[in-house]
Amino acid sequence: MVSSPYEAMHRVFQEYPKLFARVSEVLGVGFKPPTSITVLPNDLTETSPVERRVDTLVRLEMADDEPLLLAVEAQGKKDPAKPASWAYYASYLLTKYQLQPVLLVVCQDRATAEWADRPVSFGPPQWPLLTLRPLVAGPHNMPMMTDPTEVRKDVALATLAAITHGKNPDIGVVLKAMTTVLVDTPDAVKNPVIEFISQGLGKLPAAALWRKLVAVDLSFYKSPLVEEIRDEARVEGETQRAAEDVLAVLAERGIDVPEAVRERITGCDDPEVLRRWLRRAVTAPAAEDVFRDE
Template sequence: MVSPPHEAMHRIFQHDPGLFSRVSRFLGVDIPAPVKATALPTDLTEANPVERRVDTLLRLETAGQGPYLLAVEAQGKKHPDKPASWAYYTAYLWTKYRLPTALLVVCQDHATAKWAQQPVSCGPPQLPTLTVQPLVAGPHNMPVITDPEEARADLVLASLAAITHAAEPGVDAILKALSTALRDAPEDIAKPLVEFTAQGLAKRPAKNLWRNLVAVDLSFYKSYLAEEVRAEVRSEVQAEVRAEVRAEVRSEVQAEVRAEVRNEASAESRAEDILLILEQRGLDIPEDVRSRVTHCTDPELLRRWLARAVTVPKAEEVFEDA
């Protein structure tokens, strides 16, 4: 299954074919900048049912050395079958197009990069009929661009630097420099680089930093990254507002309950006072009178009954004015 980092590592060369010549100086070779670039079909399948597909294939033309092919492969981990596939790609492309073919492998970890750049030969040791040794771009040789001015000078290279250093400790500084540099870039230039960088970071921890930088530093850019962050912030704000509303409602309810409890306590106290006065006066208190007094919750009515309890000749008469 093709992953976002895999796509970002090779498609960025489709986006800017001239990037290869700028990357080459970090790989120990000097490739002239192309004056023309053409994207070619990536399907290398023959009539047989075996499918061979290179990640990115470009025809680059230079001013002094003529045209050549550039095959870009994104490699996420070691795979024993890959050198044979790369040998097939380069031999097939050379045969089909009759053009020199360069192979660039882009990696995101040191172990894979070290493995990919080892020469692999087919044939017996004494007869290395075909040797494959691709150029490899990875965290071991790609620049760590932490200066916004340096990033601004080559935004695509800065994006590739972030992608190849996605798992490295210095990626945070690269991302901050890139986001700062992209502030002044037109949206049509910034948009694909924001997406390439996001794809290249995939599920790594730096992805969260990039999302936040895009949402804050590049607030003009309405990408899915910015929308994800805004959705998260909106959810957090909604939760905070709901909590505040619940707190306000709780406070109001507490006040109402306190008032009710006070009234109940006051009514209970007055009911006890009424019954106590009647008892102290030696009056007989029928059960219905006692029940009516104890179940009354009207403070004003209880106050009147209390006043009458002092003088009525019979307990039943405390209710007469009710």
């Protein structure tokens, strides 16, 4: 199954047409900003039964140069088989579109990024036939954008940078800079940024921090993530009150509640189970009996 961070690390280039030019500048290559972008089919399968898909494929129209094909791959771990696949992508794209391909690999893990950043040669060592040189964006070379002024200059680059630095201990400063800027950013910009960062952080600890910042700093704003956070908070409040009701009934009846029972009741996050325990608490001879048959 494709993970959320995997999706965010390449789909962000579909949302922001000029992002590749800024990323390449950060990486020390410096492609010109495209005049337009066309998202192309990512299916590179031929008539053979082997299916091959690049994560994101876009055509970049350049002002004074030939168009380029940008293939973006999100890579979550070292994979010895990947360089051969990437070489296939490059050859296939050149053959199919007759345009020069560029491969950008986006990583969230420093070790993976440094692995992907090495040129790979194919062929005998005395006469290599082909050398693969992908551009790689990751925590080893993307900027830590902690200043809201810098974030405001390029929100798209700041979004990708925040995703690639998701494992950094100082990611909280980066995320706070993002919400500081988003407070007075147009709604059309807020929505994709909030969702991309949420996806990109996946199950990392920073994801919980991002959700809290969005809920507090952007509480007035409506987006799928904000609505999800509000729904979760509402359910959490309901379960907390239901657990308190179970304990209140037992206390009112003078029944002693051992600590283990109390922890199990307060730790339950299922409203239906808590309602069942509440009904049993009315007649249970002992606190443990609210859990009977469970």
